[in-house]
Amino acid sequence: MGVIGVIAVNAFRESLRDKILYNLVLFAGLLIGLSVVLADLSITEHHKVIADMGLAAINLIGVIIAMFVGISLVNKEIERRTIYTIMARPISRSCFIIGKYFGLALTLLVNMSVMLAVFLFTLWLYHVPIEPSLFQAVQLMFVEILVVTAIALFFSTFTSSTLSAIFTLGLYVIGHLTADLRAMVANSEGGIGKAVVDLLYYLCPNLEMLNIKGQAAVGVAAAPDYMLLASLYGLLYAGVLVTGACLVFQRRDF
């Protein structure tokens, strides 16, 4: 196993021994369970409510973990000075960043798998048909979470934990709004406002592209081409951010 693997496995082990993550996954289980109660309250579309709530719960908890663990991924190492002994080893700073990122990605993969299993069990228990579209939605959710982790990691290489949290949350919200904003100014006659929105559209991640929960809950599958394109877009965006994080981290003093 290379050094990236060693760092990744250690980051994964750290997450496994962190009780907060278990609590969050438990909370996701409760939310999924709550969807059954809410479905009982609705007059029609029981199945849609359960599927909708379940997907939203997986997404919410996944994003929370990605954001907050992603922010602390590097900052915690610097604040607790554990980075000193790591950087004194024959590993490059880029390997460290990439290893930490993969470690968290692995943690998120395991967490999402657990949440997905609880979700599928709930669907089966209440005789909700398990459509392939649900798996597609979870797949793109995972890609979105990889992007959010990369954003958090990028900011945490040069700012404090608090500022990283604010920036990551801001970019996450903007990422879900850029398409709508662009549509709003599409018919305007140009000017600075349109230029700014255009800039934001191309610069910020288009996270709405990775959101197919609504159609998945009613069993409408996305085209394979779309799935491939959206996944590649998300992974490429995350890759650019991790590369940026490596470049910034190279220049940092501890």
Added chain:
Amino acid sequence: MDDIVTEDLSKSYPSGWPGRPPFVALDGLSLTVRRGEIFGFLGPNGAGKTTTLKILLGLVRATSGRALLLGQPVGDVATRRRIGFLPESPYFYDYLTAEEFLGFYGQLAGLNREVTTQRVNDLLQLVGLDEARTRQLRKFSKGMLQRIGLAQAIIHDPELVILDEPMTGLDPVGRKQVRDLILSLRDQGKTVFFSTHILHDVEMICDRVGLVMKGRLVASGRVDQLVRQDHIQSVEIVCQHIKTEGNALIHSLATRVLQQGPQCLIVLPSPDAVDALVGEIRRQGGRLLSVTPHKASLEDLFFHEASQAASRVSAQVTGGRAS
């Protein structure tokens, strides 16, 4: 062959306010550490010891100057395979058990699984933590953390071991264990470079020392050389049956005279006055009991240089205000 070479190494941090001068942590530090020696890097808090160590390990970039480790420029990743490091007040991954912790650092150093397992077992024995091998580090005492920290620094059998304040916060037993471990590293032919402000340990185990004050190396060499060069020795003479009261000669020679019954303790500022005093004791028919020369200690040198550095700074401040 020199394992560590720094030439005119400087590091300054911007003050963060326009117009204010930057904070100078290191100011043209040049030193060499030879292969196979124990080098003590001395200085008070804030003198620049940790900054120097951080530059050597590539954790901080020097503002100017040059540093070589094992003949390679600092920052060379491959060279770090031959270096071990223990930071000050080490904070480790406290969720790991002792054996997981050492295994992790062994793998980071590029050791294969078999060698890592063997080294982990050997080192846990060596630092006396074999019984705590499955205990998480969060349950370790400070002394145990320092010992496991030392073990991680040498897990890959490095040629050069850099330790930042390895004895700080340890009880006498823990300090002795660390001292013994450092000496055993030298016996294995390794170079040990460690920073400290515990002078007693330095005098006991170091081949050479460097004294840093306000970011500058103010003295460097063997302890006995440094102490002999720079400081006046005092001599204590104990004698009986002489009259010291009103004796102008004795009072002119001595810095201190203590009379207790028939016995008298006379402290002379230098050995030059011993003959004259012994002559006076004989002239009075007194009895000479002992002549004890007191060598200046490293502590004297430390305080002497610290006060000189403080004077330099206050002179600079005064000069700055005057101009």
